[in-house]
Amino acid sequence: MAKRYLFYISENYAFQILRPMQDEIHKRGDTVAWFVEGNNVNREYFQPFEQQLANIQAVIDYQPLAVFIPGNMIPSFIPGLKVCVRHGFIGFKTRVKDGLNYSFIIRDCFDLHCTHGPSMTDTFKQLEQQHQHFKVVETGFCKMDPFFNTSATVHKKDDRPVVLFSSTFSPRMSQAEALLPTIQRLSQDTKWRWLVTFHPKMAQSTVSAYKAAQHENLTFIETDNAMPLMLEADLMLGDNSSMLVEFLMLNKPVVTVKNEHPKPHLINVTDPLKIENSIEYALTRPEELMGKIADYGAQTHPYQDGQSSARILDATEDMLTNPPNLKKKPLNLIRRFKMRKKLGYWQW
Structure with a gap:
């Protein structure tokens, strides 16, 4: 039965x-x-x-x-x-x-x-x-x-690195509104392609602002399944969202802005002007950083079966x-x- x-x-x-x-x-x-x-x-x-x-x-x-x-x-x-x-x-x-x-x-x-x-x-x-x-x-x-399913596929439009930005919905901890001008500026440069998605509880005013900012190189996505975005992205930009932990489990680097508990497996900045150089550095997947990400993954979610x-x-x-x-x-x-x-x- x-x-x-x-x-x-x-x-x-x-x-x-x-x-x-x-x-x-x-x-x-x-x-x-x-x-x-x-x-x-x-x-x-x-x-x-x-x-x-x-x-x-x-x-x-x-x-x-x-x-x-x-x-x-x-x-x-x-x-x-x-x-x-x-x-x-x-x-x-x-x-x-x-x-x-x-x-x-x-x-x-x-x-x-x-x-x-x-x-x-x-x-x-x-x-x-x-x-x-x-x-x-x-x-x-x-x-x-x-x-970790072998059938999971990645669909990329081109060979450029993809940056995924996500932010927590908590007003006290979110950097989404503050970073909009920076992301608008950086996304005008075509060296990276930008994807943006937020927690379902994100303030509607913030969601609307990012939707309005979209252009050919900056796409906002509302979805119940962020997995395709995370698989496609080479790097995540975030703040205090738990989603960045999931991204780290894929053995990919994360740059955070004003993270309240910065750790060695994150590249954390407090000045938005340092975001661009930090992304450039993280995309090289430096050995020391990737080793710290691997150690963190073993403690956080060792199951890849x-x-x-x-x-x-x-x-x-x-x-x-x-x-x-x-x-x-x-x-x-x-x-x-x-x-x-x-x-x-x-x-x-």
């Missing part, structure tokens, strides 16, 4: 994250349905064969064995083992009040946390021991599977078959009430 799984999503980036898992689920002869929370998802991104559940009652009736979430929270009343697959690598954003990295905030929603590599796993294993109401398994990031989705499903099935002895989660009554109110679901 086919197993039933659920994808619980609230943002457009979920499609690129979960579709490799959908492929693996179908490969095993099992089924998966999608549920959309809120209004941020563009439903036109759904493929005709993808099953959507219209409301919470339909989700309850579906009775999934497990629910996969590329986000931070899920209501406790959704049936099934709750599996956090994460929506990105360890980011740069920290909570203002205590400096805690948002990647490591425990919201008491999940039964299983699937981590991407040692740098994430080590901290989550400590949190597992501290809280004792969830399990942690290192699996790799399902979103990265297609990047394209099998992270399979490992997530294996970890899920193992937990369902051999349930660990875990403590009960904290009630968090206020959070539970807010989730019910948000979804308009009051049945018990």
Whole structure:
């Protein structure tokens, strides 16, 4: 009998994250349905064969064995083992009040946390021991599977290097608006071709400004799948976006502007006038820099076999078959009430 799984999503980036898992689920002869929370998802991104559940009652009736979430929270009343697959690598954003990295905030929603590599796993294993109401398994990031698939192809218009610019949506950390004049100036030189894409939550005014700035050598792309852009690009220009970490996993250089936590595997500048020379240098792929990128990749996401989705499903099935002895989660009554109110679901 086919197993039933659920994808619980609230943002457009979920499609690129979960579709490799959908492929693996179908490969095993099992089924998966999608549920959309809120209004941020563009439903036109759904493929005709993808099953959507219209409301919470339909989700309850579906009775999934497990629910996969590329986000931070899920209501406790959704049936099934709750599996956090994460929506990105360890980011740069920290909570203002205590400096805690948002990647490591425990919201008491999940039964299983699937981590991407040692740098994430080590901290989550400590949190597992501290809280004792969830399990942690290192699996790799399902979103990265297609990047390491031998069938992934790169389509380039010409032989010029391609620079991909992306920025975080956080107003406090984004350099998108400040860098627009610089990118407009640099893109007038035809030595590089420029691609620009942003997080779905980027301010519409910023998106509109970059769309208006487009010309033959500068293209803005709105998409639910940035993989083709990342494969095509030779270098990424960014600030504090988690997308630049994904780009580094492809063994490609990144130049950042005013990164809040600059590291040796990044070329970080604080003066936009230094961007051009930094890009020129990074495109030579200097040995020392590329070695630091390789070391960072080994700690962040050592899996290049394209099998992270399979490992997530294996970890899920193992937990369902051999349930660990875990403590009960904290009630968090206020959070539970807010989730019910948000979804308009009051049945018990």
